[in-house]
Amino acid sequence: MTGPKALPIAARAAGQPYAPAAELYELQADDRLHRVKVPSPLLGEFDAVAVTRYEDAKSVLNDERLRMGFSLDPDAPRTMLNQPGNLLNYNGIEHSRLRRMLSGGFTVKRVRGLRPMIEEVVASRLAALEEAGPGADLVQVFSTPIPTMVICELLGVPYADRAGFQRRAQVGLDVNTTREEQIRNLAEMDAYMATLIASHRESPGDNLLGGVVRDFGHELTDDELIGIGNMLLIAGHETTASMLSAGAALLLQNPEQLAVVRDEPDAAAGAIEELLRYCAPATTMPRQAAETFHVRGQEIREGEKVVVSVLVANRDHALSDGDLDTLNVRREPVSHVTFGYGAHQCLGQQLARMELRVALPALFNRFPTLALAVPPEEVDYRTTALVFGVRRLPVTWTREEAS
Numbered sequence: 172m173t174g175p176k177a178l179p180i181a182a183r184a185a186g187q188p189y190a191p192a193a194e195l196y197e198l199q200a201d202d203r204l205h206r207v208k209v210p211s212p213l214l215g216e217f218d219a220v221a222v223t224r225y226e227d228a229k230s231v232l233n234d235e236r237l238r239m240g241f242s243l244d245p246d247a248p249r250t251m252l253n254q255p256g257n258l259l260n261y262n263g264i265e266h267s268r269l270r271r272m273l274s275g276g277f278t279v280k281r282v283r284g285l286r287p288m289i290e291e292v293v294a295s296r297l298a299a300l301e302e303a304g305p306g307a308d309l310v311q312v313f314s315t316p317i318p319t320m321v322i323c324e325l326l327g328v329p330y331a332d333r334a335g336f337q338r339r340a341q342v343g344l345d346v347n348t349t350r351e352e353q354i355r356n357l358a359e360m361d362a363y364m365a366t367l368i369a370s371h372r373e374s375p376g377d378n379l380l381g382g383v384v385r386d387f388g389h390e391l392t393d394d395e396l397i398g399i400g401n402m403l404l405i406a407g408h409e410t411t412a413s414m415l416s417a418g419a420a421l422l423l424q425n426p427e428q429l430a431v432v433r434d435e436p437d438a439a440a441g442a443i444e445e446l447l448r449y450c451a452p453a454t455t456m457p458r459q460a461a462e463t464f465h466v467r468g469q470e471i472r473e474g475e476k477v478v479v480s481v482l483v484a485n486r487d488h489a490l491s492d493g494d495l496d497t498l499n500v501r502r503e504p505v506s507h508v509t510f511g512y513g514a515h516q517c518l519g520q521q522l523a524r525m526e527l528r529v530a531l532p533a534l535f536n537r538f539p540t541l542a543l544a545v546p547p548e549e550v551d552y553r554t555t556a557l558v559f560g561v562r563r564l565p566v567t568w569t570r571e572e573a574s
């Protein structure tokens with residue numbers, strides 16, 4: 172294995188926001204494992220072994236010797252990476268105990284039952300878009316509010332509280348805030364979530380969080396329930412919002428593929444899967460070795476950090492004979508690790524798929540003339556953060572056709 176390279180694990184090719192940097196492909200082609208620099212707003216920059224091949228990604232994410240690197244520390248300040256209830260902070264039996272309590276709310280069947288609510292949320296944002304335009308920022312009016320509103324429904328946040336809830340969510344997801352601001356904001360989120368938990372304890376609502384309180388409330392502390400609420404908000408919000416924005420931006424630049432999503436309901440699920448593979452919003456997954464072990468005969472030492480690059484693993488040519496660097500919404504679905512793999516694989520993936528399958532076709536049907544309002548190279552992508560996304564997506568349309 173070679174020494175650390177000054178290469179962010181989510182690096183993109185110059186001028187190509189969706190494409191991994193050539194250096195990431197070089198790492199993938201090299202049989203030796205390399206160490207790279209990983210930027211993190213909460214942890215600072217750290218060195219880690221880069222995992223860039225699809226099969227290696229599956230193997231390390233499924234290996235119990237690799238743990239979530241951040242354990243709970245009651246003496247350290249409470250942050251998203253240090254709060255009880257957040258599944259991403261647990262390993263082994265403690266993780267499966269907590270995950271079992273939540274998984275019932277995210278099955279394919281349960282998520283199918285959420286479809287009417289998601290359709291209502293999407294319809295309300297399409298109406299808001301129409302009112303705002305012609306001409307609006309899709310991120311602000313459409314992509315960001317949809318996942319927040321869906322999570323408000325899952326948690327049972329009353330309408331009157333939603334503005335404050337959304338504001339705190341925005342701060343919580345803003346990578347430009349300081350650690351101190353994050354800690355302060357999380358304290359506010361905790362205080363709000365505590366009132367919500369208290370009301371579910373008194374009378375469990377007919378929603379996901381109410382169900383958890385009803386069925387498992389006696390096994391969970393208030394602190395854990397607060398953490399569960401915050402985790403669902405954070406895990407399900409920015410990733411889904413990013414997919415809505417990045418997916419829309421990509422399709423607006425590929426009108427023939429956009430037409431498939433708009434006009435062919437039977438092809439929409441496959442198209443969304445290809446967009447998920449191609450955009451890979453959660454670009455990296457960090458772990459830490461609990462003991463020394465080997466990947467393809469190469470040593471990873473106890474205590475070393477390991478990071479999977481979803482971005483390039485999803486384009487590993489070992490996955491398909493096709494050209495995985497080109498978006499092709501009609502391709503036979505190709506496996507990907509956009510939702511991770513193994514014990515921590517995304518709990519909300521069926522919900523995310525449902526939100527995307529409802530929202531993107533509805534958007535292009537309601538606004539058939541939708542177009543980027545700026546040249547594609549001026550779209551403001553967020554390529555350096557751990558969650559890839561779009562900061563602003565100015566779009567326009569012809570009013571007569573929006574009906």
Ligand code: HEM
Pocket residue numbers: 258259270322402403404406407408410411414451452453456457508509510511512514515516517518519520522523
């Ligand atoms: C396109 C949207 C989404 C993407 C790309 C995504 C991606 C991921 C990934 C990669 C992980 C694994 C992280 C790791 O192993 O280090 C994860 C975990 C998780 N996701 Fe998602 N996610 C999305 C949407 C959602 C939604 C909508 C929810 C719920 C409201 C959600 C809830 C969770 C939870 C609770 C975990 C932690 C699971 C565990 O540790 O056992 N996600 N997600």
